[in-house]
Amino acid sequence: MTLHSPERSEPPAALTLNQLSEIMQVVIRVGVLMLRSGTVSFRVEQAMQRVAQGLGVERLDAYVTLTGITASIHCGDQHFTQIARVKSLGVDMNRVSAVEYLTLHLPPDATPITVSQLLDKIEHMPPQYPQGLIVAGVASACGTFAILSGGSGIDCFAAMMASGVGLTLRYRLLQTRLNSIAVTVICAAVATLVCYSTVRGLAQFGLLSPNPQPAFLAAVLFQVPGMLLVTAALDLVRLDLISGIARITHALIQLFSVAIGILFVLPLTGLRIL
DSSP: OOOOOOOOOOOOOOOOHHHHHHHHHHHHHHHHHHHHTTOOHHHHHHHHHHHHHHTTOSEEEEEEOSSEEEEEEEETTEEEEEEEEOOOOOOOHHHHHHHHHHHHTOOTTOOHHHHHHHHHHHHTOOOSSOHHHHHHHHHHHHHHHHHHTTOOHHHHHHHHHHHHHHHHHHHHHHHTTOOHHHHHHHHHHHHHHHHHHHHHHHHTTTOOOSOOHHHHHHHTGGGSOHHHHHHHHHHHHTTOHHHHHHHHHHHHHHHHHHHHHHHHHHHHHTOOOO
16 A cells, blocks of 8 residues: 655745845835834834745845844845835834734735735825824823823813924924924924913913913923834833834933923023923
8 A cells, every 4th residue: 555645835936036136125115114103123023024924035134223124035045135224203003003914914926016016005095093183182182181280271271272283383394304303392392382372371361370380391292202112112121222222212312302492482481391
C-alpha cells in the first residue's frame, strides 16, 4: 500500500527588485498614513508588517520614529530599503482605524496597485465629524473645565468663547502650512486675549467674576497635546526610547509654546493667571 503525503503549498516565487520596490512604496505609505494620524509607533510597525507579508514579502525590518520611517523588505536573496520623512503630524483616529482594518483584511489576491487604490480612498475620506461640531464640543469641554477648576458661569462662558475662537483660528492657520509651533503661540495668545475681552465685556453689564484665573487656564486647554503624551508613554513602556523621548520633547515644546502665547498677552492686561 502506498502512502500519499498531504499536498503542500508551493513556496512563494521569488520577487524581482522592481516588484519589491512597488511593494515597498505601499508599505511605506501605510506607515506614513498611520504616523501622520497620531498613532503609536508599534502599531505602525505592525500594520506595515501585515501589508508586507500579505503582498508576498518574507521579512520586513522597520524602524519608526516620530518624524520618520526606515524600512527594509527581504525576499530570497533580494532586498529593498527605503526611508520616509514625516513632516505634518496630527490626530485622526478614524483614519488609523480604517488603515488598521485594511491591513487586517487584505484580499487574498491583493497587489500593490489594489492596496494603493484602497489607501487613496482612505486618504481622501472626509472627516467623520464636521469642523463646527468639533469646535463646539471642544469649547464645551473647556468651559466645563473652567467650572471644575473653581470658576463661575461667567468663567465657563469666557472659556468657551476663547477656546472656540482659538481652535477655529488654529484650523485656518494650519491650512496655510504655517509652522506648528508658531500656530500654537498665536492661537494661545488670541485665546487668552478673547477670554480677557469677554470677562471685561461681561463686567460692563455687572457680571463680575470673583476668580477669573480658571477661565484663562481653560481657554488654552484645547492646545494641550494629550494624545501625544499618551503615545509617548506607550512607546516608552515598550522600550521604543527614541520615539518615546521624541514625542515627549514635542509635547513639552508645544506646552512651552502655549505658555509663550499667554505671556505675550498678560502684560497687556495686567492680570495674573496663577
